[in-house]
Amino acid sequence: MRLRHGLLTLALCAVAGVSPAQPAAPAVELNIPFEKLTLPNGLQVILVEDRRLPVVATNLRFQVGSGDDPPGKPGFAHLFEHLYAFSPPESVPSPQSIGATQDGATTDPDRTTYYTTAPSDRLETLLALESERWRNFPRRLNASLLAKERSNVRNERRLNIENQPYGLADEAVFQQLFAMGHPYHWKYLGTHAGVEAARLEDMREFFARYYGPGNASLVIAGDIDRSRARSLVEKYFGSIEAGAVPPRARASASRVGGQKRITVTDRVEVPRVTLAWATPGWYQPGNAEMEMLSALLGSSSSRLYDRLVRQEKLANSLVVEHLPFARGSVLAIKAAAAPGVTLQRLESAIASEMAAFQTAGPSAAEVEQARNATMLSIVRGLEKLGEINGFGDFTMDAAYGGVAEQLNQCNVLMRNPGCLREVMKRFAAATPDSLRKAAATLTPGSGVVIYAVPGEKVVDDVPAAEAVPASSHLAQTDKFEMPPVGPPSAVKPPAPQRVVLDNGFQVWLVEQHQIPAISAHLVVRRGSGDSPANRAGLAAFTTKLLLRGTRERTSREFALEAAQLGTKVEADISSDAAALGIRVLKQNLPRALGLLSDAAMNPAFSQADLDSLRAEELARIAQARSNVDTRASYLFTETLYGGVGPYRRSGLFNDDLFARAHNYGYDEIGTEEALRAITRDEIARFWKEGYTPDNVALVVAGDASLAELRELATKYFGAWQGKAAKVARAAAGAPKEHYLVENAGNASQTALRVGTIGATRSSPDLVPLRLLNFVFGEIFESRITANLRVKHNYTYMARSQFAFRREPGPFVVGTNVRTDVTASALQELFNELSRLREEPVSDAEMRFARTAYESSLVSLFESTGKMASTVGQMFTYELPLDYYQALPTRIGATTAADIQRVARQYLQPSKVVVVAVGDQARIEPGIANVVNAATRGEP
Structure with missing residues (x-):
């Protein structure tokens, strides 16, 4: 075992007093002490003691991603991620059941990451669960699990690509920019055919090849004692068999030569043009300049935005994004045309502005602007412990993750968890000329141009394989024993x-x-x-x-x-x-x-x-x-x-x-x-x-x-004067109808919204309603996910929420289900609503809901942005300063009877409204039958 101590320093640049001839001098330093050790089996471990909040984040990264998909099976690594993440049986508790506020997994072309954030006294349980999953996965892999996750992955693709405006055009960027055979040709979600082609024997071989400790890196960051954390890591991961370490190529195949142009038809109303180029990967020479160039071009103060949106009014929106990966990156300019403007004219204006920029380059002030924006992005990421960078998960939009993610990435790609010191030096060293040279590589002949225009959406949604009878996971060798809860943290969330x-x-x-x-x-x-x-x-x-x-x-x-x-x-x-x-x-x-x-x-x-x-x-x-x-x-x-x-x-x-x-x-x-x-x-x-x-x-x-x-x-x-006028709000009206179906053409999924009017922010029922929703649909472990996704494979995601407002806000369930099961999914939602009204919540669910609710309170103070948002609501709704400190007592005093009472009061079937957007001809008759029966009180 090797021990090493390090110190991570971020050099952040000031704006004032910048000389045009040189980058700004460091003005602020941020130190993140870490300890790195390597177990005898090859697992690298980074420990970060950070006592901001009583939470701990784990980040387990395997060096394998969609760029390693077997030939002919795009989406394989992402499907494997699902199998691995959802393999533990019901007898093994989930991280969410012990209070985890984050529990997920992501795949990008180069890595697969499993991450959690939970109360710090549950650290040993988190490590025990991760070790248990790693050890027992091969025994649990069976045809039933594979069939279930195939369906979930395909639903995820439908949700995030096929049902998203411009989703097919965004996918085409990679397909046109990188030749077939390049690891980035297919996005991580792959294809329906590729997912269907995966077989059990492929999965077992994939696990043996890529999921050894020597191909993994684990970061534990947060409210920990490093000595205790080191002992727990050795206890739970030290005896895992080492296995082989597969070679990793920095690049394979080739990028597309010469400019490629295609037109993608989609169900969109506003035409959009995308210009995209392949650029250097994470931490490679030139990557810092491309990051800064993206920040500069995409700013609402940029020359490009000023010309396209403000002056010539050619575009109504402009987005410039840089998507960095380990073996290469993508820079894309996306502009949606203003009414009456052709995409050809819009493209010509973008090309003209880019040519001018490539000739003259940016000013020193523009370079400093981009430098500050990029450095602030890194610091904003580090405000959180467990955040994941955004390009493996559609719900995230930040390029820089939290402490655990950034240190793990540095460790893997630069062999040094403290590499951000060197990264920041690269940003500091950028000059107008280096940005001009970076921009000069983005030539018309080296990229792709994609027009997204209104028209038919063409989707290759192949038939699913024959259904596999449900079966239990194969028995594990040892029964999982819940470790004791660790010592309670002395750290408390800050009070405003x-x-x-x-x-x-x-x-x-x-x-x-x-x-x-x-x-x-x-x-x-x-x-x-x-x-x-x-x-x-x-x-x-x-x-x-x-x-x-x-x-x-x-x-x-x-x-x-x-x-x-x-x-x-x-x-x-x-x-x-x-x-x-x-x-x-x-x-x-x-x-x-x-x-x-x-x-x-x-x-x-x-x-x-x-x-x-x-x-x-x-x-x-x-x-x-x-x-x-x-x-x-x-x-x-x-x-x-x-x-x-x-x-x-x-x-x-x-x-x-x-x-x-x-x-x-x-x-x-x-x-x-x-x-x-x-x-x-x-x-x-x-x-x-x-x-x-x-x-x-x-x-x-x-x-x-x-x-x-x-x-x-x-x-x-202080000199601001005036008194606010009172505003009279109109009372809510009665629903127009119990259900509404809007046609979206030949859609593969139906967007469902089901709900009713709920309670006010000041309601004494707020706490029991929140607990009800943790049971029903607020997080993955809730009932509707267990029903619609885990049991029936109808959807990729289902969530519910009460919006507590000054006046009674809505309660709504949101999900996207396969078109052919729309009525069945809706019936299950009504069944679950009825179960809340008719049956008391079990003791186990009460413990789960209380734990989840109490843990979620800490996450409200996880970053400065979340803190400001949380406290802003305290001002909006005139809550006392100790509101969040007093909530745990109210949560603990709420009973199952309270939950059943509010379910009966607020979730009355006769007042539930259903809205569906999808293939109207196929879904409306079934929706009408379900809704009419529910509102009449029929089973």
Whole structure:
């Protein structure tokens, strides 16, 4: 065994005082001590002691991914990940059953990672469960398990590629950019045919070849004692047989030579062009420049955005993304055409702007902007312990993962968990000329161009293999014995502090000094529920327009100043509040607050900016119509509230169900009719009546003190005057109908939304309803997943949620099921709702729900962004400072009888609404039968 101690230092650059001739000097350092050891069987282990919260994260990485799929079987490694992740039998507890707030697995072209985050006193149990799975997997692998996970993987592909707008075009980027035989030709989800081609003997060989300790790396990070953690690792992993270590090629096959051009038809309303190139892989020479180039080109202050969106109005949206992998990466520019603009014209403008950039290169200020943005991304990732980077999992959108992920990646790819020190030096060394040279490699002849246009969606959804009779897993050799719970942690989640200025402006702070980063949210108690009945979306439109120019800064000047801080100001809207949010390094907090105050107190509301935003929002609505999830969620709220009431147009509810979109909450976009009608005077009036100091709070989380924050708040917000006007909210109407089916053509899946009106945020029933939902559908271990996915293979994902708002918000179940089982899946949902009403929750489920609920409270303070969001809700709903500290007592006092009582009160079948978007001709008759029987009280 070898022991090594290291120190990880991140050098973060300041903005002020930068010389154009050289990169900025290091201004802030962040130390992450780690210990690395290698067991005799070859397993590498990295231990990180981080006492921010009473949690621990594990990250077990095997050096095998979809780039290692056997020939002719794309999707094999991802299917194997599913088999491995779901192989333990019911007799072995799951991490979620012991309080894990994260428990998942991801596959990308180069690696497969299994990760958990749980209370730190459960560390030994986590390691025991991981060891048990590793040792016993070969004994449990059988035809029944393979058939079940084949179906789940295929459902995942349908959900994430085939039912997503532009999903086929995004997949085509890899197929056109990398030749057949290259490890990146197929995305990790593979193909239906490739998944069906997998056989048991292939899986056993794959495990023996790639899942040995010598091909794995484990990071344990969090509230641990390293000596104890080292002993536990040796106890549970030391005797696993070493096995072989397969060779890993840095690259194989070749990229496509010359420019490739294709057109992909899809069920979309807005045509989109994508230009993409292959670029250097993680930590390879040139990768840092491509990361910075992506940040620079994709910024709303960039020359490219300014020309396409602001000046020539050729595009309504522009996205530039860099997808880094170990053996190569992809840089893609995606632009959705404005009405009347051809993709040829849009492509020509992008090519022209890129050519100009390649000739002149960026300015020193632009390089510093990109450098700060990239470094801040790394620091933002490190705010969390267990976050995974985003390109193996569709629910994630960050390139940089948490502490465990980043150290593991450094260990594997650079053989040094502390490699971020060297990585940061590469960012610091970048110059205008090095970025110009990197951009010069993105030539028209070296990439691919993909047009996504409205038309038929062509999907090769091959028939499934014959059904395999269900069978139990093969018996394990030893019965699993639950280890004792470890010593309780002395670490507690931080409590917010509050101060009120003379003008009524509130300042809330959650201090955390381990990382030099800050999230600041300016929260106003005006949300989409406060929009007038005939102006749905006015609240969101007003909030977004605040960032489109002030009396002192034009729209581009505002974006450029934020970009110089390495960030942007984001507007978000929920049902009861709006937020302007920014994340910065500590040294940039004063300038960040200056931007927030200027936006909130001095908006220009110019007609030109209003018209530009209106065009972008109308395009977003058009694009949203192409997404069956969005359409289903939008129709659900409209149907549920009968077209009136505060939340009748609260639209993209699925963003929270599926964790896809925003940092703070919902995106309440409104309606096309209302957006076309909104005037400047209406916006100015809504702002004047709601954006007042007595109705707004500055919520800050991170590396700050209350004294310095009060001083800054007084400087930037102390002169603000005004009193908020009261808003009368319309009462909710009755549902228009019990079910609504909208046609999406020949769809392979149905987007289902099922629910009813729930409770308010102030309801005394909130705690029993939350516990009910942990039992029913809030997490993977809940009942509807066990039913719809595990038992029946109807869906890849099913979730439910109560939205607790100022007025009674919706309770909704969201899932996408195979078209041919839509009625059966809906019947199972009604069965599960009835079971909650008719049968008391078992003692085991009560323990599970309490553990899950209590553990979830800690995760609300996992990062500065989450802290600010959590405390922002405390301000919005006027909760006491000790609200979250007092919740565990309320949770512990809630009984199974309380849960059954609220189930009977709130989940009445006669009040349940069903919305489905799919193949109407095939699904509507079955839906009608199920709903009509349920509302009549029939079994």
